[in-house]
Amino acid sequence: MTASLLAATGVTKHFGGFYALEKVDFEVRAGERVGLIGPNGSGKSTLVNCITGTLSSDEGTILFEGHDLAGLPAHRRIRRGIARSFQLPRPFAAMSVLDNLRIPLLYAAHTHGGKWRSEEQAGDEAMDILRQMGLDAKADEKSGGLTQVDLRKLELARAMAARPKLLISDEAMAGLSSNEIDEIITILLGMKERGIAVVMIEHIMRAVVHFSERVAVLVAGRKIADGKPDEVMRNPEVEKAYLGE
């Protein structure tokens, strides 16, 4: 067992009287592929937001590589290596696809990628990433005009451009065709080679089971299961939560 990369313990978040997360423990080891599933409104996105710093949690601690992330704003967390994609794509719409990738390359990647990049270097690296994603032909297009699948790819490409150690992919496949889903899965599986741990949040079970080494299940703000995919799927509580829908 490798050491834990991300260790969240007892994370609690409430909005007024509504508990979106209640004492959730969540762990990711370096290079691991983890699936995070749960019905709508179960708190998956809230957990992502608490980990990446878009929201601050009310209780609990989140350690990344052993360091407490408490109080760190989102931009400092991505600089430590936690990148994310958004459920609804949020491109920098007025910029070209290439420039979208320049932002994390210039603002996040330097901290653990070793060096400040020049504009040219950032451009070259961005092009590399786009090539891997199959987006290189669209490098000069305005990102606002991309198709759905390209927007999803751009989300992932931009997250990768931060040179992360952990990538959280928030429903990158919702609404895509099955060919497109396979494309995205291939991209995510490729992360392992680069030593990037991936947390995949998804509704599409086929993809989750195929992809994940481990699966955690959130229901109504609590984690009800965590383990190997086939074990978790057989868990009666999980079955209830899903079949009961």
Add this chain to the structure above:
Amino acid sequence: MEVTADLLVNALISGILLAGFYAAVSVGIGIAFGMLDVVNIAHPAFIVLGAYVAYIAHEMLGADPIVTAFVLSPAFFVLGLVIYRIYYYAFERHGQESLRSLAFFFGILFITEVVLILSFGVDYRLVNTSYSSTTWRVGFVDFPLRLVVPFAVSLAMTLGLHFYFTRTFFGRSVLAVAQDPLALQLMGVNPRRVKELAFALSIATAGVAGAFLIVIQPVQPALGRVFIGLVFAITVLGGLGSITGTMVGAAILGIAESFTATFFGPSWSPAVSFGLLLAALAFKPTGLLGR
């Protein structure tokens, strides 16, 4: 300054009467900006236009300004329709364009001002109605009809609008349109049509508020600029998306102004009003009754 019951009660009444006028002036922005997200900064210019229309009718026919305003409100309604059409084709169709539409309405503000200057000159105009110089006195409290009449009509108008927006199908679809135009379309309602009519309604209120304005104070073509800050302050302070929010905002600023003028020194009243707005924005950006 010694605080006496006389001053206190009168300050409160003055503030409430003023609030009635402020509500009428702001309710159009409450609809256009608060419900439709149209930053109609030219609204005060239409109010001044309404004031001049009422003035002309009074000079030529001796008509009461407020009666004129209601009689002519269909004309303002049509003006609103036209402006919304232009706005729609230039901006709304393309989505996120609040800054450019802001500039657009600035342009409309200037053009309206110039039209007024060229047709009426730059002098202050004022209308004296039969009730302009009557004051009811109840105990030690004054009720000048110059303010009471606009207050009462304004209250009726804003309450009417409130019920219209909360109780009718059309009204509710206006409230829905900003939040979820797609769902509305699925219900068989054309969101553009809804916004168009609601915007036209907001301009119609400007005509009425203009009549109040010329009953209450002398008017010159550029007076509208003074009200820009005030109307947005009132709308934002009370909270967007409801007529009651506008009424609460108007009440707060009206009473604050009256109390500042009575007990501290009128010179500070803009600082108090806009300080309140800044504080509200800093601590509760959605306004006091915000959605």
Add this chain to the structure above:
Amino acid sequence: MTRKHPRLAAGLHSAVQLATGLLLAAGLASAHAADPLKIGFGMSMTGPLAGNGKAALLAMEIWRDDVNAKGGLLGRKVEFVTYDDQTNPSTVPGIYNKLLDIDKVDIIMSGYGTNVIAPAIPIAMQRKMVLMSLFGTDVNAKFKYDGYFQIMPNGADPSLGLVNGFFEIAAAMKPKAQTVALVGADAEYPHAALEGARRSVKNHKMKIVYDKTYPPNTTDCAPIIRAIQATNPDVVFVASYPPDSACIVRAANEVGLKTKQFGGPMIGLGYAALKTQLGPLLNGMTSWELYVPEPTIKFPFIKEFLAKYQPRAATEKLDPLGFYLPPYAYAQMQIVGEAIQKVGSLDQGKIAKYIHANKFSTVVGDVSFAKNGEWAVGRPLYVQYRGIVGNDLEQWKQPGKAVVVWPASLKSGEHRYPYDQNRK
């Protein structure tokens, strides 16, 4: 505008000059004897004081036509070059530099009011031009320019001269007024008047019980009047601009202000617009005026001037009475014109010296100037409005409606007090 001033062509021409950077050295083109004599100034034609500005411009144009009918000045036809200063001081440097450098005017005059006079003075000083100015309040106190003159008849200490009459009336009441409330708008002129009032109150050994200002666009002045009433003053002094003059007068009537004397230098009450609109609400007030048709006021030629002014003002939708600013706008031109004619040249130094040294007979009476360019002896009027019925304009052209109660030499009636018993 172009209808009245054929400036469009000239302006475009100068714009082309500016754009191409074609630049003539000043003084190259010396005036030919047959050339018209050009008088240039900015004037408020838009903006909050435009009503006054346009009326003043009309009066000045009447003077121009009168002079040209008599053969002009120095044998030259008089021409105006005017620009709209938008009642905005920041336009003034551009306007006056344009007048002097591009239009090459021979004489400059000021626009209306302190705000636009102040930034014109440094330019006049730099070019050593005489600046006859229209209704500034003690602007020269800081500049101390000897080519500066000012036509508002408040005397050598303008802010005190403006208000002194009001407090002399208060002091003459029996018993003498003891307590004073001062209130005014947050603008240049009212603050100057309030400053004078504080000094005058002190001179008359009275006591200030209320001293506040308010924003010029106040919608409802009743809270102010009530706060004043709560201090129960013998005298209420107001310094205001047109819109808030109306606000204060109406509030005083609505609240039922109880005091012995109420009024002051309230700009706007001199115009037909507010006179007719406020009508009977003015009764009993003690107000500052510059001309009223009382039998004691016998300025030479003023009737002739008004006979020319009033019909033209009516067609141009300007102040149809013309009692406040227009006669003085005309008078300042008479003074400058006479000085040029007597000096026999456009030598600015000699013109200034002549104006300082002589007494002028104008439509507003005899005028001579103190060292600081103000009237040597002030002559503001304080009147009490009486017997105003309805909103009819014609009644204001009759004597007995605005009775002069100060100064004693021009008095046409006695001051009646207390105010609240003379309101009806």
Add this chain to the structure above:
Amino acid sequence: MKARWFTPIVFTVTLLVVALALATVTNNYFYTAAYIVLQFIILATAWNILGGLTGYVNFGSAAFFSLGAYSSVVMFSLFKAPVPLAIPVSAAVAGLVGLGAGYLTLRLRGVFFAIATLAMSEVLYTFVVNWDYVGGARGAYIILQDDPPFGFSNHTQYLFTVMALMTAFAIAVARYVETSRLGRGLAAIRDDEVAAECSGVPTLRLKLISTTVSGALMGMSGSTFPYFMQYVEPTSSFSLSYSVNAIAMPLIGGMHSWAGPLIGAILLGTIQQIVQVTVSSAWNLLIVGVLLVVFVTLAPDGIMGWFDHWRARRRRS
């Protein structure tokens, strides 16, 4: 053009133009009109750093301009501060207030931020009106008795030169902000603030830099105003026209680069100067109004937008 050459070139061109003007132009009207146009170039350029590059609409440009002007008034009243000293202090004061406005962006976006700046402007105006030391509602006089320094023949020419150099500085700053890493970060904030923060952009810090720089440049443009007028009063220095022009000029010129506000300000500023001395200002207002309506409806990306389109089309063919 290489970035490091831009600033020297701007300053060299500015100095050459100024020297040429001083050598050939004697009429002061040129200098006063040019001064006003330059003042608007700085205001528009400064506004664009926050409004165009960062996406936050400042509706209170007049307040920052006045902060600069009144800082100079205070300095002059205290010890007759010369212009070169008044400028940095005015910029610093306006920059500090800009920093404060930057913290508003924590909670306020879009129109709400615009309304907050408008409210701030009203509050500052009320303070100036009630502050007797700077003349209150009566206004303040700055009377320049001495001859202008550095051998200039009069104050107008001196202030014109100073203004031209400040304009060059403002343009250099705007160009630097736009083309640097900072500019990329601001553009990311403009497009999507949450995504920017999650891409490593320290959004708060960048917004604070943007509001501070923008405010400081606006303050700078107002700092020489009292010396130019020798008289300032609050109503006109807080005039809506500064705020509107600061928005309208970049909008007409184009908001995505430093050249947009420059072109817009030269165009609109010059038109206003010409109209002021030709037709009545009622028409002046009408021209601004019509230009605004026409440009925002027909040329959404301003003049620079046309230019970019034209360049793109030429490259393609």
